[in-house]
Amino acid sequence: MLGDQALRLHMWIDTAFVRRLVPVMRRQGARRILYQAGDCADRVMAIFSPAVWLPRNTLARSYIGQHRDNESVTAFLATEANDLQWIGHRAGISSDGLSKGSLQRSARTFNVATFRDYGYRTVTDRAAVHTADFSRYG
DSSP: OOSOHHHHTTOOHHHHHHHHHHHHHHHHTOOEEEEEOOTTSOSTTOOOOHHHHHHHTTTTGGGHHHHHHHHHHHHHHHHHOTTSEEEEEOOEEEESOSOOSOEEEESSOOOEEEGGGSSHHHHHOGGGTTEEEEEEEO
16 A cells, blocks of 8 residues: 555545546546555455454454445546446555466455556456456456
């Protein structure tokens, strides 16, 4: 996780950016947006599952502002940008190491992936439009 942790506690940087980006996308005719939300953000306007709640409130607690910012972006996309083909991707990404295999979208199970395995297929998955799911190796 990157960024200024203290600033993110009271300023949602990604939300402000996406709120400005979406109208520009519409004017330019762009139809699809992929938002990398992170694995400690929960699904769009959902009740936290124990699998997300536990690491978020223990290991990754210092990034709570970032998690809330991520959730705010996906809530905005779900409520104010459903005319776009948005995908909220909640991947746990650890490094730029060797490939571990093929990532698949999953509503319940996640794996920590490498940047190498996260790519074009994620953006082009038509079944992922209007979702914010994890990724797992299949």
